[in-house]
Amino acid sequence: MKLLNAKNVIVSLVILAIVIFSISEASRGVLFLGRFHPLILHLPIGALILTLFIDIVGRLNRNYPKQVVQYALAFSAFFAVLACILGYFLSFEGGYDDNTLNIHLWVGIASAILITCLFLFSRSEDKRINKIFLPFFVLTLVCISVAGHYGSVLTHGSDFLTHYAKTPEKAKVIEHIDSLKIYEDVVFKILDAKCIQCHNTTKRKGELSLNSPDGILKGGENGPVLERGNAMESSMFKSLLLPLSDENHMPPEGKPQLTKDDIWLIEYWINNNADFKEKTVNLPKNDTLNKLLKKYLVFEEVEIKHASLKDINAAKEIGFSVLKLVPGEPELRVKFVKGELTKEALKKLEKLRTQTVELDLSKTALSDDMISGLKVFKNLKKLILSNTKITDAALKNFEQSKSLKVLNLYNTEITDKGLNSFFEHVVPEQVYAWETKVDDASLAMLESKYRTTIYKGADNDFVEISHLEMPSFDSDKNLFVDTISVGLKSKIKNANIYYTIDGTDPDSTSLKYSDKIFLDKAVTLKVRSYKKGWLPSPVLEKDFVRIKHEVSKYDFTKQPDEKYPGAHKLFDLIEGSTFLRDGNWVGFLGDDIETTIDLESVKQVSKVSINCLEDVAQWILYPKKLAVYASKTNNSGFKKVGELKINRKGRYGDGSEIKTYTIDIPDTNTQFLKVVVQNYKTLPSWHEGAGNDSWLFVDEILVR
């Protein structure tokens, strides 16, 4: 107990306090120590409450731990004094309201003194002192509470404690952006949300308070923060733009930041003279402003009760889809989806009149006389009546729906007069009036008079006159033996198709296609469609090839590769496309094609054509050489009648391409023909697959 000698403790504490108070000044070290104030101050409070608890429990149990109480009070007293000293240091930082700070300081010192006294009392043996010990204890706690409260006012502002205890003030209703005051209703709200917690009259960080026009104009420790009319010169704006990592960026990192919209509004306000009284209607207008201001409108809040399960089910039974906008909230979205809409059905829906905020009756049998029951739907925000027979008379029923934001009237009988008289009562933000009787000329008038947006469909100049699509052939067939009838169709209805067979491009004076085109010789057919309001289609061109002899008997020395099989396809008169897997192409890997054709009697032949495909990237190359041999007897006496050597030029081709090689064998009379198509065999050195077998792709061998 020697150390806790009362005299020692008191004297040393008083000396320490006096020394420190007298020598201290706002050096960095002192400021650093000051920041420990919020930590240390909680120690004596906690210790004191614990002591009170021990004291009372000890008394009740008749087992009073006198020494424990003494130790605890000594602990409290020491840290109370230390908290006072550190608090004093912290006050050097400045930015606090002087009045509040003074109260906090003196009540804090008083508390420290009271705790020290408590400690002394606890050591006393005097009966009188023992009697007042407990009341004195309570007084000390009250004193600490007051000191603590003022401390919290300094850090959190004066209404921090009671913020949620007070019933919120009813917000003033502002339903139109023109009646917003730029400072009071907009800028102040931004500052209040993001800045004022640290810059107010009690907590004035950087000597700046932003909670009143005077405070803003007065500025902070570095002078004025606002330069009217020039945001870039106003430090209260500039500090918002600094990078987040910058020490001077506001609000500091970790605090809620201003959004881009907030920043835009503050800039706008400062650049327009930073007036504290002006209404927005007197400020220069622009679209961004109008859009951003909408967020600051305040509407009267209407409380809506939940709809009953019975009513919702009844509505569903008659064909409405009823959905909640958000689960747990009463607002409903109602759409008619099943069956035929009747007046009775609408009547039954009335039960949901307060909850329905979105009503969709589009594409129904809705008519003017059915709609009168909807008068009571006053909470509608979105109303969709498109694709119905309603006229101006129907709109009158919704004049009480004051919160209407979106009104969709597309494809109805509504006129501009109807809209005009409706807007006298309610002006939705968006009105859809495409395919209605609303006059284009009065549209602009309505929009500017009522400040709303009315959509009347895409601009007429959106669609440039475009080309019709090419007609298409009924079938892909273009090889024929005697005659062929060619059918055409056009995707756009009632387009006229013109065609030529002489190789010239067709125009609207050419032959007109009506039913079918009959061809009995090889021609190039060119077709093109025409229609009023469109540019003519590109020319579609197709070669028709007449075959002299259809081949039905043939023999191959080597069958095609099993991946692209079907030797019969070479004589089926169906050509392949550039898509090599379309099923019409027959492939030979590394092998030549060698086929003997039996014409079944001696016939005159003048040409043999072979269709080949090349796709270098797919390892498919054109043949090296083609040769035709003829003989009147089978298996012997074949004589070469024609040959075609192909000299490759260049390397890579451009994707898939098709070539027809024709070998002239003038006036050959023969029954048997041997056709040899020589595979390129080995991929050349420049090819990625050099040295490997190459593919040979053929779809037709034609005897002409």
Place this chain on the structure above:
Amino acid sequence: MEELSKHFINNNRRHFLKKLGLGVGGLAAASLLDPFSNMSGKEQLDAIGLNLPHFAPKAKRVIYLFQSGGPSQLDLFDYKPLLNKMRGQDLPDSVRNGQRLTGMTSGQDRFPLVGGNFKFKQYGESRAWVSELMPYTAKIVDELCFIKSMHTEAINHDPAITFFQTGSQQTGRPSIGSWMSYGLGSLNENLPSFTVLLSRGTGRPFSQPLYSRLWGNGFLSSLHQGVQFRSGKDPVLYLKDPEGMTRGERRKMLDYISELNHKQEQEFGDPEINSRIAQYEMAYRMQTSVPTTMNIEEEPEHIIKMYGANSRTPGTYAANCLLARRLAEKDVRFIQLYHMGWDQHFDLPNQIEKQAKDIDQATAALILDLKQRGLLDDTLVIWGGEFGRTNYSQGVLTDKTYGRDHHPKCFTMFMAGGGVKPGFTYGQTDDFGYNIVKDPMHVHDLQATLMHQMGIDHTKFTYKHQGRRFRLTDVSGHVVNDILV
């Protein structure tokens, strides 16, 4: 008998617990007298335990115009005059900064910079830059919100598309549309809430294909998988009744199958049986709803003109755009289009010209058409590919032609409607068009923002599978509020 005993063994602890869980959940729902518990089968399944949307949604539906292959932002929207000035010079290492390359250009000795061959101009009140390849898009820039600063983690097609669609480069997670279908349910009980339409571009007709797992349901119930609508005779495969079967007979058959399935379900408690029952019913309803939806014959000529003559050719992008609008009118939640052929490694100027022509008019027409019908307000339209293309030429650069490799570090997308700021451009790339200098937007950010517009908090919307809760945005993603109205 062996099969049967296997079944019984399968009905193990896990099934028992699952069944118990569903039962208790069902009881809880019933006791709350939830007015929405008597929804159709599908909605009811969806409603269990999910309190969605979290807040009032801005968009009811999404039309996602996926440009598969990676469109070149430098030739379409991201104008970089410096690249034209420095044409042929090497990409400075300080710009590339060690960025990994694909195997297709990593072997190149040089990386010659190349600007687009196409002229750029500013359009509309928003003064957005658009190249001459997109004349129709240029007309509607004031409806669009451009994001110039998209970036992704993947560098090859499959992982990149999978990343965009499912939030993970690895396969196996549900597609965005499946998440939406699972979370928000259907607005039209006669059509699937997630539909898919495919088209091939003319720019590079035989480019890499797409896989149906991109619109797969992953670990969600198979009710939520995307249903592909085809262009041919049968828009949905195996939907038609066989010849000679009447609708009445089909009904009878389904009723009987359903009875059997219910029995099975009671015995084994596998929730997938319920999905199957619901799917049979959906297919039955689709037998009438799909043909009417797909019938574009009834579209008037001025609408055909608006989308372009191609819209009458089934299977083209234009026709799919027109169908997308028809599906949106029917309140289909998630309409996913894919247009293939943007992967232009070589001969880009030639290919992109055709490719842009495929999509330009129809995309613009779709947005305007939605708008004039009042649908754009609550339909979010998204246009974009899985990554961008490099600012240097792949292969030899000549006066006329060049190619571009995959570039994940920046690319352009645009959105319209659905509560996204119209006439707005977000983000910025450097003068080389290689790195992002302002407001980057990650794939997960896009997904988070998309879900936010549909009324979903992406951090709260999870599905527990194999012991872990999965999210579309995995463990990241921020809602980009700056692009929202």
